[in-house]
Amino acid sequence: MAQPQDSKRRINDKDAPLIEAINAGDTDRFYELVQRYQQPLFNFGLRICGQAADAEDMVQDTFLNVFRYLKTFRFESQFKNWLYRIAMSVCIKRRRRSKYAPERELSLEDFLPGDEQVAAEAPAWAREPLDRLLDEELTRRIEDAILALPETYRPVLVLRDLEGFSTEETAQILNLTPGNVKVRLHRARLFIREQLKEYFAHDRSRPA
Amino acid sequence: MTGADPPEHDPAHCREMFSHLSEYLDRELDEIACRQIERHLRHCDACRACCATLARTVALCQGMPPHAVPGDMAVRLREAIEKLRAGDRPAPAPHSD
Numbered sequence: 001m002a003q004p005q006d007s008k009r010r011i012n013d014k015d016a017p018l019i020e021a022i023n024a025g026d027t028d029r030f031y032e033l034v035q036r037y038q039q040p041l042f043n044f045g046l047r048i049c050g051q052a053a054d055a056e057d058m059v060q061d062t063f064l065n066v067f068r069y070l071k072t073f074r075f076e077s078q079f080k081n082w083l084y085r086i087a088m089s090v091c092i093k094r095r096r097r098s099k100y101a102p103e104r105e106l107s108l109e110d111f112l113p114g115d116e117q118v119a120a121e122a123p124a125w126a127r128e129p130l131d132r133l134l135d136e137e138l139t140r141r142i143e144d145a146i147l148a149l150p151e152t153y154r155p156v157l158v159l160r161d162l163e164g165f166s167t168e169e170t171a172q173i174l175n176l177t178p179g180n181v182k183v184r185l186h187r188a189r190l191f192i193r194e195q196l197k198e199y200f201a202h203d204r205s206r207p208a
Numbered sequence: 209m210t211g212a213d214p215p216e217h218d219p220a221h222c223r224e225m226f227s228h229l230s231e232y233l234d235r236e237l238d239e240i241a242c243r244q245i246e247r248h249l250r251h252c253d254a255c256r257a258c259c260a261t262l263a264r265t266v267a268l269c270q271g272m273p274p275h276a277v278p279g280d281m282a283v284r285l286r287e288a289i290e291k292l293r294a295g296d297r298p299a300p301a302p303h304s305d
Contacts, residue, residue, distance in 0.1 A: 027293060034285060042277045056281050060288050067292055108227055113254030122260030134271050142268060161269040167236065186230035193258075193265040 015079040023071050030070075034063055037080070040163065041087055047158045048091050050147045058094065062087045077172060084165070084173045088155060095151070104150050111190035125200040138199070145195035149188055156181055157188035222252060229259050233266060 013019075015033070022029050038059060045055030065086050073082060125133060146154060146162075159170045160181070167185075171178045225248040231237050232245045249256045 039277050043274045046275055060285055063285060064288060064292055067289060112223060112226055113258050122257050126260040126264040130267055130271055134268055142272060161266055162272055182231055189230055189262055189265055193262055196265055
């Protein structure tokens with residue numbers, strides 16, 4: 001027997017009971033949603049905008065929009081994905097209001113391995129235990145490298161590798177095709193890798 | 209990716225393998241494509257080094273510690289939401305006395 005369209009499309013979401021309660025009138029519980037997502041959203045904003053004040057503004061605008069439009073949420077995607085979609089559109093609107101670095105294309109050719117002699121073994125920084133490697137200095141360098149990524153690529157890398165969204169979810173949040181997400185992610189990772197190579201070759205203050 | 213077995217150091221083949229390294233690391237390729245890349249990596253030092261450093265780059269990004277939310281952000285956020293909620297509520301009924 002055919003199911004009603006709504007129940008067919010509706011997906012499992014751990015936030016659903018809370019959203020239903022809020023939409024049924026228990027609006028005090030909206031703060032539980034805020035509590036659940038304010039930290040990841042703030043971090044997302046910080047990775048995208050670079051400034052704590054901008055990230056905070058983005059979080060506030062996002063939650064205000066969620067409060068206004070929560071009743072229109074149809075559970076056709078995870079609430080979290082919808083939330084990040086709103087956050088991303090807030091970021092885009094804010095970006096239009098301010099000056100940003102010019103957009104540029106990252107070409108795969110720029111990152112292809114050259115003809116130089118390559119050691120048979122991977123460099124030390126690829127073999128060192130992660131917890132010994134990722135100190136404050138390196139964390140800062142990675143944050144700078146992410147902020148140096150052109151705008152086309154940065155949200156893809158942040159959503160996939162820092163926020164843990166899948167390719168399909170990232171595509172949905174950014175309104176891209178999954179193929180496009182994969183291409184941008186690969187180039188973004190290669191860009192970060194170049195910055196890390198430079199850092200480990202010249203700037204690392206202690207041997208890796 | 210094609211099923212043929214081209215020479216391992218053919219630049220076009222190298223470029224093709226290189227362009228799929230992230231999908232390989234993310235396990236988004238089918239088994240045949242994975243085997244092709246693994247065969248290429250066994251013979252190509254440059255792509256092998258690239259794959260190792262790319263994998264490490266991804267792991268470092270994934271391991272980035274989160275920033276703490278500014279202490280007073282929650283207060284400001286609550287104030288903004290309350291203001292919006294107050295706007296949504298119907299105006300209080302006039303006094304009946």
